Amino acid sequence: MAARHFLLIPGRTSKQGQQINIGKDEDAYLKMTTTLTMHVDDLKEMGLAAGQSVRVRSESGEAVFAVQAGNIPRDMLFVPYGPPTCLLMPTETDGTGMPTSKGWDVEVEAITS
Amino acid sequence: MKNRADLIIYWGGNPAECHPRHFTKYTIMQKGRFIPNGRKGRTMVLVDIRETPSAKAADVFLQVRPGKDFEVLTALRAVVKGQRVDAAAVADTGLSLDQLTDLANRMKACRFGVLFFGMGLSMTRGKHMNSAAALTLAAELNAFTKFVAMPMRGHGNVTGADVIMRYTTAFPFGVNLSRGYPRFNPGEFSTIDLLVRGDNDATLVLGADPGATMPQPAIRHLSQTPTIVLDPKVTHTSRLAKVHITTAATGITAPGTVYRMDEIPLPLKPPLVGPYPTDEDVMRRIREAAERKAHIAA
Structure with missing residues (x-):
C-alpha cells in the first residue's frame, strides 16, 4: 500500500496529563504517545488493522506509531504529545517563539515486515 | 466569569x-x-x-x-x-x-x-x-x-512565568539580558529558536522537560552543550543533562506560588517535609557562589 498524506493533530489528553505526573518511563505513557488515532474508513482504505505499526514522516523527521480507529474526521490523525512527536515537530517558529505544534502535513505508510 | x-x-x-x-x-x-x-x-x-x-x-x-x-x-x-x-x-x-x-x-x-x-x-x-x-x-x-x-494555557504555571517575567523585565518571554538590560524579540531570543540555531553554549532548565517536548534539533543541542536541570524527578531532560540537581516538589514538600490562568496568584503550603532544597535555595546558592568567584577574580 502506498504512503498517504494526512493532517496530524498532536494534542493533550487527560490520561496523558495524569501519566506525565506518574512517570514518562512507564509503559502506559509510551503506549499512549505512540498510538495514532485514525478514522475507521481511512484505516480500512489503507488496509490497516488496529494495533498495526505505521511509519509517519513529516518535513522534520519520522517516527513509528501503532494505529487505532477513533472519533476523528477523515484525512486527519490525532496523537498525544510525547517524545515521538518531538521527532516530527518543525523547528521554524515564524518569529513567535513557538513552532507550529498542530496541523502538520505528514505521510503515513504501513510497516509490513 | x-x-x-x-x-x-x-x-x-x-x-x-x-x-x-x-x-x-x-x-x-x-x-x-x-x-x-x-x-x-x-x-x-x-x-x-x-x-x-x-x-x-x-x-x-x-x-x-x-x-x-x-x-x-x-x-x-x-x-x-x-x-x-x-x-x-x-x-x-x-x-x-x-x-x-x-x-x-x-x-x-x-x-x-x-x-x-x-x-x-x-x-x-x-x-x-x-x-x-x-x-x-x-x-x-x-x-x-x-x-x-x-x-487557555498549555502547561501548569506557564502563566506564572509570564507574570514574573513581565513585572521584572516588562516582557513575558523571549527576553535577552546579556547587555544588562532586557531586550524582547520572539524568534530571536526565545528558547526553541536559540537551541535550534545553537546560539547558546549552556542551558539552565527550571521546572520544565524540554527533552520530552521540544523539536529534535533543540533536544540535540541540549545534549551536546552543558545543561543543568533542577527537577524533583528524573526526566528526559535530566538524562541528557551534565548536571541534575534534585529539588523539592513545589506544593508538596516546598512552598511557592502558582498562578491561575487569570493571573491570580495562589500561595501553596507544603503538606510534607522532604530532604531536598527548593529551586529558590539552589538558585540563590549558585548566585552566591558565582558572586564569590567573581569577587575573588576581581
Whole structure:
C-alpha cells in the first residue's frame, strides 16, 4: 500500500496529563504517545488493522506509531504529545517563539515486515 | 466569569481533557451571583476542527475546516458589524453564513461573553495572526456588550512565568539580558529558536522537560552543550543533562506560588517535609557562589 498524506493533530489528553505526573518511563505513557488515532474508513482504505505499526514522516523527521480507529474526521490523525512527536515537530517558529505544534502535513505508510 | 458570563466560547481548545476543572469550577457549571441558574443560565459554544470530548458539554458545536480559523474570525467580525459577507466564501471554512450569523447574534445579545482560545488556534497555521483576530473580535464586541478573551494555557504555571517575567523585565518571554538590560524579540531570543540555531553554549532548565517536548534539533543541542536541570524527578531532560540537581516538589514538600490562568496568584503550603532544597535555595546558592568567584577574580 502506498504512503498517504494526512493532517496530524498532536494534542493533550487527560490520561496523558495524569501519566506525565506518574512517570514518562512507564509503559502506559509510551503506549499512549505512540498510538495514532485514525478514522475507521481511512484505516480500512489503507488496509490497516488496529494495533498495526505505521511509519509517519513529516518535513522534520519520522517516527513509528501503532494505529487505532477513533472519533476523528477523515484525512486527519490525532496523537498525544510525547517524545515521538518531538521527532516530527518543525523547528521554524515564524518569529513567535513557538513552532507550529498542530496541523502538520505528514505521510503515513504501513510497516509490513 | 463565574458570576456574570452568560456566553462562553471555547475556540481551538479541549477543556474536557486539558483543563478538566475549568467547566466545573470557573465557567459553565457554576452558579454565579448574576447567573443564579448555573448551567441553565449560560450558553456554551465550542469551535474546533474535530469533535473532541468537550463537544458533549456544548450547546453549539461549530466544526471548522483545518487552517480556516482566521477566515472564520474575520468573517465573524464583518457579520458582527453588519457588513455584507459572501456566503460562498464562508462555506469554504466548513461553516455556513447562517451559523456565523447565529453566533454573531448570540455574541451581541449576551450580557457578558468570554472567548477562551486554545493551542488549536494559537499554535496552528496562522498562529499569532489567529490570536490577534480572536482578540480583535472580542475587543470589537465591546461596542455592543461586555466581552473578554483569554488564552487557555498549555502547561501548569506557564502563566506564572509570564507574570514574573513581565513585572521584572516588562516582557513575558523571549527576553535577552546579556547587555544588562532586557531586550524582547520572539524568534530571536526565545528558547526553541536559540537551541535550534545553537546560539547558546549552556542551558539552565527550571521546572520544565524540554527533552520530552521540544523539536529534535533543540533536544540535540541540549545534549551536546552543558545543561543543568533542577527537577524533583528524573526526566528526559535530566538524562541528557551534565548536571541534575534534585529539588523539592513545589506544593508538596516546598512552598511557592502558582498562578491561575487569570493571573491570580495562589500561595501553596507544603503538606510534607522532604530532604531536598527548593529551586529558590539552589538558585540563590549558585548566585552566591558565582558572586564569590567573581569577587575573588576581581
